[in-house]
Amino acid sequence: MSGHPRDAEVAGLPGLSGTGRCLVMGVVNITPDSFSDGGEWFEPEAGVQHGLDLLAEGADLLDVGGESTRPGSARVSEDEELRRVIPVIGRLAAHGAVVSVDTTRASVAQRAVEAGARLVNDVSGGLADPRMAHVVADTGVAYVAMHWRGHADVMDGLEVYDDVVADVRDELSARLDVLLAAGVDQKQVVLDPGLGFSKAGALNWPLLAHLDALHSLGRPVLVGASRKRFLGHLLAGSPGLPADEPAPPLARDDATAAISALAAAAGAWAVRVHAARASADAVRVADAWTSAGLAG
Numbered sequence: 346m347s348g349h350p351r352d353a354e355v356a357g358l359p360g361l362s363g364t365g366r367c368l369v370m371g372v373v374n375i376t377p378d379s380f381s382d383g384g385e386w387f388e389p390e391a392g393v394q395h396g397l398d399l400l401a402e403g404a405d406l407l408d409v410g411g412e413s414t415r416p417g418s419a420r421v422s423e424d425e426e427l428r429r430v431i432p433v434i435g436r437l438a439a440h441g442a443v444v445s446v447d448t449t450r451a452s453v454a455q456r457a458v459e460a461g462a463r464l465v466n467d468v469s470g471g472l473a474d475p476r477m478a479h480v481v482a483d484t485g486v487a488y489v490a491m492h493w494r495g496h497a498d499v500m501d502g503l504e505v506y507d508d509v510v511a512d513v514r515d516e517l518s519a520r521l522d523v524l525l526a527a528g529v530d531q532k533q534v535v536l537d538p539g540l541g542f543s544k545a546g547a548l549n550w551p552l553l554a555h556l557d558a559l560h561s562l563g564r565p566v567l568v569g570a571s572r573k574r575f576l577g578h579l580l581a582g583s584p585g586l587p588a589d590e591p592a593p594p595l596a597r598d599d600a601t602a603a604i605s606a607l608a609a610a611a612g613a614w615a616v617r618v619h620a621a622r623a624s625a626d627a628v629r630v631a632d633a634w635t636s637a638g639l640a641g
């Protein structure tokens with residue numbers, strides 16, 4: 346897909362841009378309450394080991410987060426967020442891993458970069474902390490700007506769109522303009538549709554079906570569908586599962602892998618997933634299939 350935004354340079358990640366293939370970002374949530382894996386790796390040692398396990402399963406990079414973004418979750422203090430993520434980021438970076446910090450706080454992003462993070466993954470796209478753009482500009486690290494309309498306590502009430510694809514594209518385009526005006530280099534930015542963030546079930550599928558709308562902004566796109574609620578609704582009533590409630594998070598990994606394959610075929614730069622091996626295999630299938638098609 347030469348010339349495709351997926352192959353555009355991503356600052357600070359020389360080995361992970363222009364590869365021509367979709368990357369796998371493994372999720373390391375150091376939280377007691379994340380919606381699908383809260384508490385499993387709340388201790389630093391366990392978090393580090395989980396990150397190493399994800400790399401062994403095929404993850405290309407790791408996303409370390411210390412604050413749950415689950416709808417309705419309470420915020421954690423800056424000190425607590427730092428306590429959770431900085432030791433794990435430092436240890437994983439020391440192991441040679443490419444590490445991202447999942448935070449909306451500029452102060453946490455700064456400290457994470459100092460500890461070895463090479464990407465800041467900001468679900469708010471810079472809206473939650475006006476200092477974030479300056480930290481990203483000053484450090485020069487890669488930056489994921491996700492589409493977002495508000496924190497977990499309000500996000501579900503902000504899901505009114507005229508045209509969800511056009512609205513998300515336009516709102517991300519506006520964020521990109523603000524970031525560039527603050528001195529962030531275009532090469533630092535990766536975009537993300539923010540699946541499940543102020544987007545009820547059915548609103549997520551058009552965003553996946555039209556990743557080209559985000560690619561029209563000229564930057565690589567990260568897709569984070571893993572284990573999310575809209576997949577639970579899709580899978581309700583699957584064999585062995587009740588029809589009147591969403592499939593539980595841990596029953597959504599096969600569907601997540603299917604999305605990883607389709608997102609890779611649609612040119613996604615990376616997929617953010619909890620189960621790395623399934624999606625690592627899925628994107629390899631998509632890349633083989635797509636390459637054969639290109640070969641004619």
Ligand SMILES: Nc1nc2ncc(COP(=O)(O)O)nc2c(=O)[nH]1
Nearest residue numbers: 379380414466489491537539540569
């Ligand atoms: N860039 C990006 N970051 C994210 N961080 C957390 C979650 C919520 O999922 P989790 O609680 O399982 O980490 N989703 C995203 C996402 O879709 N994109």
